[in-house]
Amino acid sequence: MNQRFQEFLRLANGSFNKTFNTIFEGGEAELLMENHENPLQAGVDIMVKMPGKRRQSLNLLSGGERALTCIAFIFSLLALKPTPFCLIDEIDAALDEANLGRFTGFLRKLAETIQFVVITHRQGTIEIGDNIYGVTMPEQGMSEVFSITPREAEELAG
Amino acid sequence: MNQRFQEFLRLANGSFNKTFNTIFEGGEAELLMENHENPLQAGVDIMVKMPGKRRQSLNLLSGGERALTCIAFIFSLLALKPTPFCLIDEIDAALDEANLGRFTGFLRKLAETIQFVVITHRQGTIEIGDNIYGVTMPEQGMSEVFSITPREAEELAG
Amino acid sequence: MYLKHLEMKGFKSFAKGIEIDFRPGINVIVGPNGCGKSNIADAIRWVLGEANVRNLRGQRGEDVIFTGTDKKKPLGMAWVSMTVDNQDRVISNDYSEISVARRIYRNGESEFLLNMNQVRLKDIHSLFAGTGLGKRGYSIIGQGELEQVLDAKPFERRLLMEEAA
Amino acid sequence: MYLKHLEMKGFKSFAKGIEIDFRPGINVIVGPNGCGKSNIADAIRWVLGEANVRNLRGQRGEDVIFTGTDKKKPLGMAWVSMTVDNQDRVISNDYSEISVARRIYRNGESEFLLNMNQVRLKDIHSLFAGTGLGKRGYSIIGQGELEQVLDAKPFERRLLMEEAA
Numbered sequence: 001m002n003q004r005f006q007e008f009l010r011l012a013n014g015s016f017n018k019t020f021n022t023i024f025e026g027g028e029a030e031l032l033m034e035n036h037e038n039p040l041q042a043g044v045d046i047m048v049k050m051p052g053k054r055r056q057s058l059n060l061l062s063g064g065e066r067a068l069t070c071i072a073f074i075f076s077l078l079a080l081k082p083t084p085f086c087l088i089d090e091i092d093a094a095l096d097e098a099n100l101g102r103f104t105g106f107l108r109k110l111a112e113t114i115q116f117v118v119i120t121h122r123q124g125t126i127e128i129g130d131n132i133y134g135v136t137m138p139e140q141g142m143s144e145v146f147s148i149t150p151r152e153a154e155e156l157a158g
Numbered sequence: 159m160n161q162r163f164q165e166f167l168r169l170a171n172g173s174f175n176k177t178f179n180t181i182f183e184g185g186e187a188e189l190l191m192e193n194h195e196n197p198l199q200a201g202v203d204i205m206v207k208m209p210g211k212r213r214q215s216l217n218l219l220s221g222g223e224r225a226l227t228c229i230a231f232i233f234s235l236l237a238l239k240p241t242p243f244c245l246i247d248e249i250d251a252a253l254d255e256a257n258l259g260r261f262t263g264f265l266r267k268l269a270e271t272i273q274f275v276v277i278t279h280r281q282g283t284i285e286i287g288d289n290i291y292g293v294t295m296p297e298q299g300m301s302e303v304f305s306i307t308p309r310e311a312e313e314l315a316g
Numbered sequence: 317m318y319l320k321h322l323e324m325k326g327f328k329s330f331a332k333g334i335e336i337d338f339r340p341g342i343n344v345i346v347g348p349n350g351c352g353k354s355n356i357a358d359a360i361r362w363v364l365g366e367a368n369v370r371n372l373r374g375q376r377g378e379d380v381i382f383t384g385t386d387k388k389k390p391l392g393m394a395w396v397s398m399t400v401d402n403q404d405r406v407i408s409n410d411y412s413e414i415s416v417a418r419r420i421y422r423n424g425e426s427e428f429l430l431n432m433n434q435v436r437l438k439d440i441h442s443l444f445a446g447t448g449l450g451k452r453g454y455s456i457i458g459q460g461e462l463e464q465v466l467d468a469k470p471f472e473r474r475l476l477m478e479e480a481a
Numbered sequence: 482m483y484l485k486h487l488e489m490k491g492f493k494s495f496a497k498g499i500e501i502d503f504r505p506g507i508n509v510i511v512g513p514n515g516c517g518k519s520n521i522a523d524a525i526r527w528v529l530g531e532a533n534v535r536n537l538r539g540q541r542g543e544d545v546i547f548t549g550t551d552k553k554k555p556l557g558m559a560w561v562s563m564t565v566d567n568q569d570r571v572i573s574n575d576y577s578e579i580s581v582a583r584r585i586y587r588n589g590e591s592e593f594l595l596n597m598n599q600v601r602l603k604d605i606h607s608l609f610a611g612t613g614l615g616k617r618g619y620s621i622i623g624q625g626e627l628e629q630v631l632d633a634k635p636f637e638r639r640l641l642m643e644e645a646a
């Protein structure tokens with residue numbers, strides 16, 4: 001158990017550092033085995049260094065930095081071991097326009113091998129959609145769904 | 159203690175229902191004393207009914223409905239007992255454009271008696287600002303602040 | 317393998333029957349607050365065998381059945397059917413298309429169907445085992461769940477990663 | 482009463498001294514992710530006497546002092562000064578303007594100043610008591626704290642409301 005997981009962690013750490021560095025255009029990220037007297041109960045620690053800043057504890061990160069760090073972590077697992085499809089629900093809410101652009105750029109690359117279902121309010125994310133569905137409630141409390149064009153999506157997304 | 163709080167709860171319930179109804183353009187909201195064998199330890203329950211939908215438990219609300227319900231609660235306390243200034247940090251992130259408009263409309267009304275300091279990425283909120291400050295990091299890791307026009311804010315907010 | 321088609325009726329706010337065709341690449345779902353977007357995510361988790369209704373924002377199993385509005389009465393049943401393309405035989409069986417369905421009644425009784433044959437929850441789990449499908453924090457990130465990996469304790473973080481190992 | 486002026490140096494990412502003039506009405510603060518907006522909110526909480534550094538995303542008191550970057554060395558002190566207009570005598574004393582300042586050194590020693598006179602933390606708390614200033618969930622809603630009122634247990638919700646009672 002432990003041997004196999006240690007090997008996987010080595011690969012995941014490499015993938016996480018590479019994905020983080022691409023998405024943040026610099027900086028470093030690491031996944032480390034926790035020091036624990038019982039190796040079977042040891043968990044995984046995360047260390048990050050934002051470009052140009054010092055290494056610091058996770059709770060000093062800003063809202064947007066935390067969100068993008070989590071996105072880099074999830075995307076690095078998907079790059080390592082793709083799943084048939086991935087569903088994400090408004091994970092882009094805290095990102096500013098520049099970080100939204102980095103997120104959508106990386107998402108487009110991953111979508112060459114993994115199908116994505118993306119729920120979003122952000123215009124930048126809607127624009128990279130290959131297939132767009134709108135959900136409305138013409139009668140309060142009852143949802144309806146229909147396929148729409150990017151143009152219509154802009155009005156509906158709100 | 160209890161008598162005074164019961165009286166305040168009656169007023170807060172009225173203010174919450176009125177604020178909720180204005181912000182959601184319909185619906186109902188209630189603050190109730192919890193049934194507890196020791197009245198001194200009884201807390202406060204919240205019940206809401208979205209316009210056109212049935213009364214339901216709080217955890218079935220959507221992300222945006224939860225956010226706007228909390229905004230209505232906080233604004234109703236501020237309307238009841240104003241504080242010299244109020245600082246809010248990205249409380250508008252989950253709102254769609256229509257709900258953002260309701261939020262900014264109510265904020266403008268409250269700002270006639272209460273000063274607000276509002277941290278936001280949303281264009282609709284920036285537009286109602288009387289005084290706008292931009293924060294940047296020309297050198298990675300070191301913040302600088304300067305007063306800006308609404309036009310400049312649009313580019314910077316991202 | 318990819319998600320091809322989703323049909324449902326009576327699941328949460330979807331009182332009327334609806335159908336969605338998905339395509340490979342990026343499928344985007346948009347709409348105003350409270351219109352039912354996250355309910356679609358819940359439907360996909362549910363049909364993939366989500367056993368804990370708290371992960372679907374409910375308290376009892378039947379909470380996923382349409383509870384009615386000011387004008388419409390509650391329904392007695394909810395069902396969701398999902399079809400995945402299996403031409404690349406990610407799941408090694410004879411089918412080039414696999415459809416999974418789930419149904420629940422007001423009395424709490426629920427049933428699963430695999431290509432129209434009744435199966436158990438365990439069969440759904442073993443069908444998709446190893447593909448990562450339906451795993452929280454890896455192939456499904458629900459609203460508000462993004463930062464769980466940072467907030468989790470180190471050991472929980474390890475369990476999350478075991479899904480992808 | 483309203484917030485007139487904020488000055489700080491060495492507080493979190495504000496290595497260089499900065500000043501902000503506020504006005505009655507709506508003051509908006511914008512900027513990219515990680516540039517220091519929420520650090521301004523933390524500075525206001527800190528100078529109003531926030532005693533628990535965890536509410537400022539830190540672990541020890543000195544975590545609020547600028548820790549340096551790749552190019553700049555850490556600083557040895559952080560200070561924040563806030564001026565409020567008191568012409569309407571919400572706080573009944575002789576001053577039409579009240580300025581509060583707080584300083585902390587690397588060794589953990591900290592001091593408070595009220596109109597340039599050294600005071601204790603208790604004095605700051607009693608000065609603003611009853612105005613609601615600095616109270617979490619009512620006059621200061623930090624990033625990610627909006628939904629606390631829904632997630633809180635009923636009794637915690639009551640304590641939050643007592644601030645406004």
Ligand SMILES: Nc1ncnc2c1ncn2[C@@H]1O[C@H](COP(=O)(O)OP(=O)(O)OP(=O)(O)O)[C@@H](O)[C@H]1O
Nearest residue numbers: 220221222328349350351352353354355381382383
């Ligand atoms: N069993 C049910 N029957 C009827 N309606 C339900 C049921 N369960 C949930 N709902 C309704 O679904 C709505 C929430 O939908 P959902 O969470 O999908 O919204 P959303 O589109 O994701 O919105 P947001 O953009 O705010 O996140 C709620 O208003 C709730 O009343």
Ligand SMILES: Nc1ncnc2c1ncn2[C@@H]1O[C@H](COP(=O)(O)OP(=O)(O)OP(=O)(O)O)[C@@H](O)[C@H]1O
Nearest residue numbers: 062063064493514515516517518519520546547548
């Ligand atoms: N003591 C300190 N010394 C130096 N930098 C610090 C210190 N404490 C926090 N920081 C830095 O401040 C940054 C976070 O700033 P802040 O949380 O204010 O960002 P923000 O503008 O609110 O961003 P967002 O839009 O993502 O919420 C972090 O990158 C962190 O490195």
Ligand SMILES: [Mg+2]
Nearest residue numbers: 220221354459
């Ligand atoms: Mg949602």
Ligand SMILES: [Mg+2]
Nearest residue numbers: 062063519624
């Ligand atoms: Mg912030």
